[in-house]
Amino acid sequence: MAAFKLIVLLGIFCCSSFVHGQTTHELYERMIDDIWSSSDDNDDGIFSQFELIKTFSGYDTNGDGTITRHEYVNHVQVPSEHVHRYLHALFDIFDVNGDHHFNHHDYHGLYTKMDKDCDGIVTKADFYKFWHEVLHKTSHIHHNGLYLHN
Template identity: 40%
Template sequence: MWQIAVVLFGVANAVQVDFRPYDHSAELLFNGSDFNHDHIFSRQELEQEFQKYDADGDGRVSRHEYTTYVTTSVPELHDFAHALYDDYDVSGDHHLDHHDYDMYYAKLDADSDGSVTRQEFVDYWVKLFQATEHLHGHGHSGHG
């Protein structure tokens, strides 16, 4: 979900990942996750999104599977990937499965009406980016 919003800035040998402006990055995430383009992020689309992280196809996503997927193209997101995994792992059992997806979807669905609108999705991700900005490069200035 996160990778389409990554903006990389190469400064010498350093790479900074910057998701600002957060609302724009969250919009990009929504657009990339709303597979049928109906302007609603459905529970089925959430499950489709997580299927790509399930490297061994067992129906569960381990922290290792998720972190490996995220950091393969952007190693600098290692700590951020762990924070995201913790957010997704609502049950706290160190595996993502249907139970976690149900509970995570409920977190996204701010008005509890059974569907996640673009605004609910964006609001959730903006708060998440803000809460984790120390893990994804924000605030690292003075380089260059």
């Protein structure tokens, strides 16, 4: 269940040991290393659809099979407005069909987005490419990781 917890907690954990002078790439690599190590539950080098679904199950607070934006963003109480905005941006990325709800349709779509080489399997390399894209796409919100520092 710890898998992808760091997606929400990314803003909290990623820079807890932030070292000034790191390049953005180095910072992102550290962040993605932490996400990967908590996401590949069975350490087989593959992030499975089961691991993805399992990851998000804790966010569905009312148990209806759908994660609303409210459930996702409020899963973790974060005092930072930048992290709050970042969580909204992540939800928009995860909500593949744009209906403001994250459910089984989005799981499949998100997994497909993560599968960068389109072979049906999200390898560690695919996972890293996906997260680099996400972090770069949202860098205007977190200022290359600076505002994800808690």
